[in-house]
Amino acid sequence: MSLVNLLSRLLHFFILLIAVASTMGHLKDLECGKIRFTWDESKTYCSDKGKVLAMPKTMDDLQQIEKQCRRNMWIGGRQSNEKSENHFLFIDGSEIPKSLWDVHQPNDQMGNKEDCALHLNYRRKLHDYPCNAKFYPVCQKLNDKPHGGFLLGNSAEYESNEEEKRIQIGCLD
Numbered sequence: 001m002s003l004v005n006l007l008s009r010l011l012h013f014f015i016l017l018i019a020v021a022s023t024m025g026h027l028k029d030l031e032c033g034k035i036r037f038t039w040d041e042s043k044t045y046c047s048d049k050g051k052v053l054a055m056p057k058t059m060d061d062l063q064q065i066e067k068q069c070r071r072n073m074w075i076g077g078r079q080s081n082e083k084s085e086n087h088f089l090f091i092d093g094s095e096i097p098k099s100l101w102d103v104h105q106p107n108d109q110m111g112n113k114e115d116c117a118l119h120l121n122y123r124r125k126l127h128d129y130p131c132n133a134k135f136y137p138v139c140q141k142l143n144d145k146p147h148g149g150f151l152l153g154n155s156a157e158y159e160s161n162e163e164e165k166r167i168q169i170g171c172l173d
Contacts, residue, residue, distance in 0.1 A: 027054055027055075027056065027061050027064055027065070027140045028140055028141045028142070029051070029140065029141035030054065030064065030065070030068055030069075030138065030139070030140055031046075031049065031051065031138070031139045031140075032065075032068055032069035032070075032071075032073065032136060032138050033045060033073075033136045033137040033138065033139065034136065035136070036134035036135055036136055037074070037134060037135070037136075037137055038131060038132050038133070038134055039053075039074050039078070039116040039131040039132075039133075040131065042074040042135070042136075042137030043076070043091075043137075045137050045139070046137055046139035046140075049139060050141070051139035051140055051141050051142070052076055052091060052139065052140060052142055053074060053075055053076030053077075053091060053137060053138070053139060053140075054073075054075050054076055054138040054139060054140040055075065055076045055077070055090040055091065055092060055094075055140065056075060056100060056119070057090075057094075057097065058097075058100075059099065059100070062100060062119060062124065062125070062126075063124075065119050065138055066119070066121055066124055069119075069121070069136070069138055070121065071121050071136055072118060072119065072120055072121050072122075072135050072136070073118070073119045073121070073135060073136050073137065073138040074116065074117075074118060074119075074135050074136070074137045074138065075117050075118070075119050075126070075138060076090050076091040076092075076117075077089065077090050077091070077096045077116070077117030077126070078091070078115055078116055078117065078131070079106070079114075079115040079116070079128070086106040086107070086108055086128070088106060088117055088128070096117060096126065100125060100126045101125060101126050101127075102120065102123050102125035102126065102127055103125075105125065105126060105127050105128060106126075106127070106128035107128065108128060109128075113130045114128035114129050114130055115128070115130070115131050116128070116129055116130070116131040117129075118133075118135060119138065
């Protein structure tokens with residue numbers, strides 16, 4: 001193999017590597033809101049745009065929000081009423097990974113009032129926060145029906161026979 005051929009292959013490999021790295025994170029068509037809303041108002045804001053509050057599933061997703069939005073943002077997570085305190089679910093019914101929470105979070109520090117998930121930008125992790133506080137929403141487009149075929153609090157767009165789950169988490173419109 002000639003040196004020129006080897007260098008050409010290496011260049012091709014690095015271009016491919018950069019292309020793959022730039023697509024990391026599963027959040028599609030991410031939109032950072034420019035007006036502060038409560039969590040419920042943020043959910044409606046995203047829904048009116050044909051999107052949902054973002055559901056970051058990995059640290060790469062959180063970094064994508066951090067890089068693009070550069071501020072504290074409401075995400076699509078709420079405390080579930082079906083299990084113990086500090087059990088949070090995304091609006092698609094999946095659990096928020098523990099690795100995304102900051103140290104000692106969620107902690108319900110304000111006494112049973114911190115029921116919504118917030119991406120705290122300067123900490124680069126999630127915190128529980130009172131749902132009536134006003135922060136910017138971060139919305140994402142969904143390409144397919146989410147896991148389980150329902151979206152909590154967005155039943156007009158996604159029908160489901162799992163209404164009980166939406167009631168238990170308290171996210172019905």
